[in-house]
Amino acid sequence: xxxxxxxxxxxxxxxxxxxxxxxxxxxxxxxxxxxxxxxxxxxxxxxxxxxxxxxxxxxxxxxxxxxxxxxxxxxxxxxxxxxxxxxxxxxxxxxxxxxxxxxxxxxxxxxxxxxxxxxx
Numbered sequence: 001x002x003x004x005x006x007x008x009x010x011x012x013x014x015x016x017x018x019x020x021x022x023x024x025x026x027x028x029x030x031x032x033x034x035x036x037x038x039x040x041x042x043x044x045x046x047x048x049x050x051x052x053x054x055x056x057x058x059x060x061x062x063x064x065x066x067x068x069x070x071x072x073x074x075x076x077x078x079x080x081x082x083x084x085x086x087x088x089x090x091x092x093x094x095x096x097x098x099x100x101x102x103x104x105x106x107x108x109x110x111x112x113x114x115x116x117x118x119x120x
Contacts, residue, residue, distance in 0.1 A: 064095075070104035071095055072115050081118050082110040088120045 071083045071093045082104055083090045095101045104110040107117065 064103045065105065068103045068105040070107065070110055072102045072104055072110060072113075074099055074101055080113075080115040082107070082115045083118045087118055089118065 069085050071090065073081050073083060073093050073095070075081060083093050084107065095103060104113070104115075110117075
C-alpha cells in the first residue's frame with residue numbers, strides 16, 4: 001500500500017533539540033554577560049531632580065525658570081498643592097515665596113518634594 005504513518009516522527013529530530021537544550025545554560029550566561037557589560041560600559045547615571053526645601057536660598061525658589069510652569073501653592077490649612085497649566089484654578093493661583101510657595105519644572109519634581117496635585 002504505502003509507507004506507514006509514524007505518529008512519533010519528531011523523535012527522529014531528538015538529538016538536535018537535545019543539543020539546543022544542553023546549550024541553554026551557556027547561551028543564557030553569554031547573554032547575561034553581554035547585557036551586564038553593556039550596562040557598565042554605557043554608565044548612564046540618572047540623577048534625581050534638585051528639590052528646594054524651605055529655609056534654602058529664597059532667591060532660587062522665587063525665580064521662575066523657563067519651562068517651570070507648575071505652581072506650588074500652600075493653602076490656608078497648610079496643605080502643599082501644585083497646579084499644572086490647564087487646571088481650573090491655575091490662572092488664579094499666585095506664588096508667594098515668603099510663605100514657602102514655589103515653581104516646579106515637572107509634576108514628578110513636585111511630587112518628590114512632597115506636594116500633591118490639585119483635585120480640581
